[in-house]
């Protein structure tokens with residue numbers, strides 16, 4: 001097995017404490033076995049795990065890795081994974097960013113960048129192909145993400161530089177701060193921004209000029225052309241381009257799964273004021289796309305009048321529209337755009353921020369948090385001015401914002417009664433689907449290796465549509481399949497949305513990989529690699545102290561039935577959930593406590609993983 005393309009086979013390792021750059025040559029075996037992206041990230045984290053003392057200490061590392069397909073002539077091939085140990089959950093973390101950053105890393109000649117240590121002063125890392133420098137970032141201290149990127153490009157005199165940066169929230173170690181690029185492309189989840197902040201790393205600036213290695217260019221171009229043609233001829237292609245993920249608002253609300261008023265309700269009376277149609281009709285002024293993506297799901301929106309007039313933002317997508325719409329009771333789309341803009345500038349994750357603000361509103365409503373503790377802000381649903389102020393306070397770590405900045409676990413520590421109010425798994429605030437009606441989605445969140453996020457598996461629509469007669473065994477199997485195929489896209493360095501939204505055949509990716517690398521493979525083989533990575537991230541979490549309790553969704557799912565809408569009366573049964581969880585463990589080859597068994601690690605060629 002010899003790699004003939006797709007990989008640069010080089011990792012740039014930067015130790016900020018020592019200001020020391022080192023280039024690691026990557027063996028064929030390592031590259032292929034862990035594929036790339038999150039696969040490489042997980043393996044490298046595992047190898048460094050015993051040295052990592054605290055997520056926000058210099059001992060933590062961040063692995064920034066595109067994949068072997070990133071930057072090639074293939075649809076939506078511009079994704080980068082950021083892997084680390086999360087300050088929010090204390091467990092394995094990764095988050096994925098689109099845009100152009102992945103391509104530039106590859107063109108600079110690297111498959112991945114590892115960041116270690118902590119710079120003495122606020123710095124940015126400048127990578128110009130083989131030239132790598134740590135530079136003073138004092139000038140950019142406190143600047144928002146978008147503004148930092150703009151100023152860096154201006155100062156360096158090159159508009160084509162690719163930049164990933166943090167905002168004030170990352171500098172202030174907000175536990176759900178993110179890394180932002182190109183306005184609104186974020187490694188949003190799990191607190192990657194705080195990890196950059198803890199390393200005094202304001203930004204990474206890259207210029208890459210090298211050609212990408214491809215084994216069989218003729219075959220790859222043919223495959224790419226066919227893929228573009230297939231996507232563009234899909235009956236939903238044009239609708240998707242117009243609305244992107246905003247199409248989900250109407251679906252989720254009609255289905256009765258759209259979190260509303262802090263996940264208490266599942267339908268929002270004013271959903272038709274915050275949906276894709278409203279966006280298209282009154283706000284949308286353009287599209288944006290990640291590298292080589294014909295789907296162009298980024299919506300550029302402008303508020304033309306009212307108190308938020310002049311706000312321009314790329315976004316929202318469904319998650320943001322829900323978390324800053326129905327979940328906090330806002331029915332003004334302009335206010336959602338403003339919240340989206342503020343989150344991007346401060347550099348905080350819109351899902352966690354909206355989720356936690358909603359929990360704080362409910363806690364105030366229930367008398368758990370006092371007016372004094374809220375700095376005198378009498379919060380109520382839909383109060384957009386107070387919600388904007390809370391985003392600012394979180395980003396600046398001011399007053400109540402300083403407590404919210406600690407994330408779910410921080411809020412629960414201060415007000416233990418909030419445990420019943422916050423929708424989170426493993427300390428990661430749950431994204432925008434209510435799971436009380438769909439046990440597969442509850443299991444998907446529960447067993448997600450990074451916590452309450454739908455990136456690993458999104459089974460809810462299928463279960464509601466055709467899952468009434470599925471056995472628990474079938475339900476567990478569906479979650480596992482999704483948790484195997486979805487992360488594969490992150491390993492390959494491509495976006496999963498062509499497959500998710502337009503049904504693009506996942507088998508095509510094995511052909512892409514074969515043409516790019518010269519290593520003939522199959523979807524089955526790639527899925528086996530993805531399964532192996534899921535076992536590595538599981539091993540990391542077990543080593544870090546995760547237990548079976550961390551695989552359960554939050555309190556409300558089991559204890560408060562849905563009050564209104566088409567799924568009224570539904571809630572999860574704890575006994576049934578425990579049963580499906582055990583079935584899931586068994587199917588994965590994990591023991592009854594969820595620990596991967598030796599025979600499983602053996603089958604996946606992971607015998608060196610000792611748990």
Ligand code: SF4
Pocket residue numbers: 076077078098099288289290291293294295296297298495496497498
């Ligand atoms: S579908 Fe959207 S997120 Fe995915 S690559 Fe295309 S523009 Fe980026």
